[in-house]
Amino acid sequence: MTTEKKALDLTCALIGFNTINPPGKERSCVEYLGGLLEAAGFHLRYDEFAPERTSVVARKGGSVDKPPLCFAGHVDTVPLGATPWTIDPFKAEMSGKKLYGRGSSDMKSGVAAFVVAATELADRLEGTAGLTLVIVGGEETGCEGSFHLAGLPEFLGKAGAILVAEPTSNRPLVGHKGSLWLRAMTRGVTAHGSMPERGVNAIYKAVEAITKLRNFDFDFPSHPHLGNPTLNVGTISGGININNVPDETSIGIDIRTIPGQDHTALIDRMGKYLGEEVELSRVLDVNGLWTEPTDPWVQEVFETMTGILGCRPDVATVPYFTDAAALTPAYGGVPTVIQGPGEAAMAHQTDEYCYVDCINQAVEAYIEIARKWCRL
Numbered sequence: 001m002t003t004e005k006k007a008l009d010l011t012c013a014l015i016g017f018n019t020i021n022p023p024g025k026e027r028s029c030v031e032y033l034g035g036l037l038e039a040a041g042f043h044l045r046y047d048e049f050a051p052e053r054t055s056v057v058a059r060k061g062g063s064v065d066k067p068p069l070c071f072a073g074h075v076d077t078v079p080l081g082a083t084p085w086t087i088d089p090f091k092a093e094m095s096g097k098k099l100y101g102r103g104s105s106d107m108k109s110g111v112a113a114f115v116v117a118a119t120e121l122a123d124r125l126e127g128t129a130g131l132t133l134v135i136v137g138g139e140e141t142g143c144e145g146s147f148h149l150a151g152l153p154e155f156l157g158k159a160g161a162i163l164v165a166e167p168t169s170n171r172p173l174v175g176h177k178g179s180l181w182l183r184a185m186t187r188g189v190t191a192h193g194s195m196p197e198r199g200v201n202a203i204y205k206a207v208e209a210i211t212k213l214r215n216f217d218f219d220f221p222s223h224p225h226l227g228n229p230t231l232n233v234g235t236i237s238g239g240i241n242i243n244n245v246p247d248e249t250s251i252g253i254d255i256r257t258i259p260g261q262d263h264t265a266l267i268d269r270m271g272k273y274l275g276e277e278v279e280l281s282r283v284l285d286v287n288g289l290w291t292e293p294t295d296p297w298v299q300e301v302f303e304t305m306t307g308i309l310g311c312r313p314d315v316a317t318v319p320y321f322t323d324a325a326a327l328t329p330a331y332g333g334v335p336t337v338i339q340g341p342g343e344a345a346m347a348h349q350t351d352e353y354c355y356v357d358c359i360n361q362a363v364e365a366y367i368e369i370a371r372k373w374c375r376l
């Protein structure tokens with residue numbers, strides 16, 4: 001079977017597993033991939049981070065003078081959404097050059113491409129720096145699988161660089177912002193709406209807090225490629241009846257940070273700025289990512305991709321967060337590139353698709369990148 005056929009067949013097989021998160025239930029999909037890697041001689045460690053929710057770390061090769069190259073990806077997908085699909089999201093239907101299905105772009109094609117690339121090279125990896133494949137669940141709801149693995153260094157082993165196969169149309173990208181979602185609560189004392197002087201209105205406190213949030217100064221230098229941190233108040237809820245003084249209000253705050261910005265220190269500073277009437281708690285906390293494009297390995301990847309894409313890639317970043325937020329610090333801040341065959345614009349969309357040509361191009365790219373790393 002050709003490499004192209006293997007990669008397409010594997011992408012289709014992965015789309016066939018319903019791994020919508022929540023609830024995820026990635027175990028059978030991950031075990032299926034584990035079976036292929038084990039047959040190719042990879043050493044596996046499964047991490048069940050919740051019932052029926054599994055990640056796997058697969059390793060082959062390894063030498064004393066250079067750590068392995070890590071390929072990383074997730075197999076969970078987002079829900080189908082309210083709009084009906086015109087095709088079966090789990091059937092992996094082809095139409096022209098497109099392959100349809102939930103997860104086709106984000107990011108079962110990416111996982112399939114690096115698993116095929118790794119199995120193609122498997123027989124030659126002994127005695128080289130080797131490869132480590134990290135395939136996780138739970139990414140879509142805040143990188144649960146990879147954060148769990150980050151606490152298990154003996155599972156992860158070592159890596160000298162990471163390639164995350166998230167959808168980028170095979171362009172190598174070098175960073176993303178962090179996401180810090182907070183809940184801000186204000187509390188009051190309820191009373192009948194006809195006697196507001198007997199109560200304390202939690203919504204009035206929330207209004208003050210929101211006005212302050214609009215003027216919050218991050219006091220953090222602008223990043224040449226990621227810009228400035230941002231803040232958006234996305235939700236507000238409070239009050240039960242129109243004729244009651246509300247005693248509780250909840251505000252949802254979406255902050256996007258710059259790599260290097262300390263989230264705990266930021267929450268601390270925001271808490272002091274908003275004052276004692278506002279309680280802040282974390283809803284989601286994922287750090288940003290940045291690798292200097294001048295890094296020698298990044299330059300090597302750019303060189304490889306110039307040959308494959310036909311033009312030199314620009315220095316650019318992705319708008320979404322990735323598992324690298326957990327894995328890159330766990331591997332000691334190694335250089336990290338985000339590069340996968342899916343279409344970023346198709347991620348999380350109704351009638352999601354990817355291009356079959358891009359899957360083939362990704363396999364070619366991963367083999368070349370791995371070959372150079374392992375000096376094959």
Ligand SMILES: [Zn+2]
Nearest residue numbers: 106107139166
């Ligand atoms: Zn993804």
